[in-house]
Amino acid sequence: MVLKIALLAGDGVGPEVLAQAVKCLKAVEETFNHHFIFKEAPVGAIAMDKKGVPLPDSTLRLCQESDAVLFGAIGDPKYDNDPDAKVRPEQGLLQLRKELGLFANIRPVLSHPTLLDKSPLKKRVIKGTDFVIYRELTGGIYFGEKKSNPEGTVASDLCEYSEDEISRIAHLAFKAAKGRKKKLTLVDKANVLESSRLWRKVVTRIGESYPEVTLNFLFVDNAAMQIILNPKQFDVILTENMFGDIISDEGSVIGGSIGLLASASVGEENALFEPIHGSYPQATGKDIANPIASILSAAMLLEHFGLAEEAMAVKMAVDKSLRKGVVTPDLRENSQYGTNQVGDFIAHNI
Amino acid sequence: MVLKIALLAGDGVGPEVLAQAVKCLKAVEETFNHHFIFKEAPVGAIAMDKKGVPLPDSTLRLCQESDAVLFGAIGDPKYDNDPDAKVRPEQGLLQLRKELGLFANIRPVLSHPTLLDKSPLKKRVIKGTDFVIYRELTGGIYFGEKKSNPEGTVASDLCEYSEDEISRIAHLAFKAAKGRKKKLTLVDKANVLESSRLWRKVVTRIGESYPEVTLNFLFVDNAAMQIILNPKQFDVILTENMFGDIISDEGSVIGGSIGLLASASVGEENALFEPIHGSYPQATGKDIANPIASILSAAMLLEHFGLAEEAMAVKMAVDKSLRKGVVTPDLRENSQYGTNQVGDFIAHNI
Ligand SMILES: CC(C)[C@H](C(=O)O)[C@@H](O)C(=O)O
Ligand SMILES: CC(C)[C@H](C(=O)O)[C@@H](O)C(=O)O
Numbered sequence: 001m002v003l004k005i006a007l008l009a010g011d012g013v014g015p016e017v018l019a020q021a022v023k024c025l026k027a028v029e030e031t032f033n034h035h036f037i038f039k040e041a042p043v044g045a046i047a048m049d050k051k052g053v054p055l056p057d058s059t060l061r062l063c064q065e066s067d068a069v070l071f072g073a074i075g076d077p078k079y080d081n082d083p084d085a086k087v088r089p090e091q092g093l094l095q096l097r098k099e100l101g102l103f104a105n106i107r108p109v110l111s112h113p114t115l116l117d118k119s120p121l122k123k124r125v126i127k128g129t130d131f132v133i134y135r136e137l138t139g140g141i142y143f144g145e146k147k148s149n150p151e152g153t154v155a156s157d158l159c160e161y162s163e164d165e166i167s168r169i170a171h172l173a174f175k176a177a178k179g180r181k182k183k184l185t186l187v188d189k190a191n192v193l194e195s196s197r198l199w200r201k202v203v204t205r206i207g208e209s210y211p212e213v214t215l216n217f218l219f220v221d222n223a224a225m226q227i228i229l230n231p232k233q234f235d236v237i238l239t240e241n242m243f244g245d246i247i248s249d250e251g252s253v254i255g256g257s258i259g260l261l262a263s264a265s266v267g268e269e270n271a272l273f274e275p276i277h278g279s280y281p282q283a284t285g286k287d288i289a290n291p292i293a294s295i296l297s298a299a300m301l302l303e304h305f306g307l308a309e310e311a312m313a314v315k316m317a318v319d320k321s322l323r324k325g326v327v328t329p330d331l332r333e334n335s336q337y338g339t340n341q342v343g344d345f346i347a348h349n350i
Numbered sequence: 351m352v353l354k355i356a357l358l359a360g361d362g363v364g365p366e367v368l369a370q371a372v373k374c375l376k377a378v379e380e381t382f383n384h385h386f387i388f389k390e391a392p393v394g395a396i397a398m399d400k401k402g403v404p405l406p407d408s409t410l411r412l413c414q415e416s417d418a419v420l421f422g423a424i425g426d427p428k429y430d431n432d433p434d435a436k437v438r439p440e441q442g443l444l445q446l447r448k449e450l451g452l453f454a455n456i457r458p459v460l461s462h463p464t465l466l467d468k469s470p471l472k473k474r475v476i477k478g479t480d481f482v483i484y485r486e487l488t489g490g491i492y493f494g495e496k497k498s499n500p501e502g503t504v505a506s507d508l509c510e511y512s513e514d515e516i517s518r519i520a521h522l523a524f525k526a527a528k529g530r531k532k533k534l535t536l537v538d539k540a541n542v543l544e545s546s547r548l549w550r551k552v553v554t555r556i557g558e559s560y561p562e563v564t565l566n567f568l569f570v571d572n573a574a575m576q577i578i579l580n581p582k583q584f585d586v587i588l589t590e591n592m593f594g595d596i597i598s599d600e601g602s603v604i605g606g607s608i609g610l611l612a613s614a615s616v617g618e619e620n621a622l623f624e625p626i627h628g629s630y631p632q633a634t635g636k637d638i639a640n641p642i643a644s645i646l647s648a649a650m651l652l653e654h655f656g657l658a659e660e661a662m663a664v665k666m667a668v669d670k671s672l673r674k675g676v677v678t679p680d681l682r683e684n685s686q687y688g689t690n691q692v693g694d695f696i697a698h699n700i
Contacts, residue, residue: 088541090541090542120471120472120578120579120580121470121471121472121578122469122471122472125470141491141509141542141543142542146543146544147544148544148548152548152551153512153513153548154510155510155511155544155545155547155548156494156508156509156510156544156545157509157543157544158506158509159491159506159507159509160504160505160506161504161506162503163503163504164503189592191425191438192440192444192491192492193491193496193507194496194497194498194505194507195506195507198504198505220596221595221596221598221599222599224574224597224599225599225600225603225608228470228471228578229470229603243596245539245570245571246574246593247574249571249572250574250575250578250600252575253575253578258575
């Protein structure tokens, strides 16, 4: 298969971890005889420094012309604490999601057997957890109208959803549930929000076309508890943008390390794959960042294009690194392995 | 001291648990020679059934004329799954908060030594946790304009904040931090939301008047992780309405049981005290609901009026019930004690 892959390394540890994912994709290319065409482009704080904007036109164009985007990380503390800043690195990512129409963010949450001890949650609570979050990614309060009065004393954000925005991701989520444990949980705040009531109405209606899937509802405050109290109850969670941001980061602690978690953001025509950890500025350049999340996001990319065997080969190699303890220090105290060595080990085992 | 206390038992287990809190307040009355005047009024689903509205005028008037409100619980499943319902029991509570001007919801989060095993979180993670959440309660997306188009295909909620709304709760939170571990964490989403940037600006400015308090910022998605990863890092958390709803419920799992958690909602002129658990319809009428959260909300009421010794007496009696195992079955499997007996035991020990 020939695939054009845009590489957007971004900020902080982004470039370091992305380099390991690329190593693994190159190993897949050789072993399975594919042809991946990699092209790099700047995004985020680094693009602001170089080109004045977090998402240069040329970067967007490259992404549009590619089959998929492999993303590193975004954000730099130097832009964080200025409430009056007009442009922020994060806008690059938000704009990219919007422009590429990446309306669904998909995050698997799994408890990994070798990492049960790393989680702050008790073993009996998390063992066997296996669910996936479908977060709406191009609507809601993230993209609604933002206002503030000239005096700067009042500010607002609009959370708006249309039936179409809800229904396209709902179909994806129901289809996913159909191929899994056949349970879909809609997380909303329908006892307070008008937009949540629309979600409930549309999702209920769509559910009728998926009679084999059991649909249930959970208020987001309750969901925030249930994810910690009993994560095994979930199969597919569907939710809007802001709630998805919160509960998917919350869910990330189940796995024992945020350094392992990948996500896919998909649309009609394009798809972007990224680790869920951020730019982790404290670790930048130290060769200590965990590359596994980035490598697993490359595996999700392969899966997305139907390369199941290839994706499995990557996941097995990751598994081996975990079992053999060839991991960065976040997973094993005093580990001598750096980002690069872990990447080499995994690529070598594909 | 003479105090007029409005009793709003509400729905589900509300009446059962509230009755135990009243028992305890009566014990305080006798032991410490106070005079509490209790008056009951309907709210929630039960008020809808009786009077057609979740917050009858007479109930609101009673609350306004009282020094404080002791609240049970609200919500009934029969009103939950109708997205077209025009009135919902929860509106009674929201309207009450708004009408009484209860702009700050205060929720202590503590790990109780006898309950470390009940928490889904590991002992080493939660032991020694002691923080308090200040959640803005009468603004934001809960009360912003709600719209939907006539075809019912688009719906929206507005999240709006003004400087005044932010500053009055910020002052409360800074004062609380000053009397505690001198750390205040503002939870927001300033990298995306205009309203969050206003929060950051106003809170930063107010922080200058509290130089002894260290102020830091956390994005809500990160906060949702940190609360589970390392809850001991927190002292006072300040946040807006919707984020506060989510993270305070999330934080509730730390204590090992939601059945223990009380909250105070305060304004300039009035205050309301309630357990954070809901109406828990499955348990209604079975004498199994844990009355401790309701009893501890009565203790918060006493504290609010400067009755520190009295509040301590209630808390010590609760402590005794926990240590002696005189608790409902949610805290000790096969416990033979019911809601009433636990209430009696605690009241008796005041
Ligand atoms: C960086 C930020 C804007 C982004 C978001 O909130 O969507 C991130 O937290 C994420 O979840 O991908
Ligand atoms: C019942 C509901 C409207 C309410 C809220 O969301 O504020 C509840 O969850 C709470 O936290 O007190």
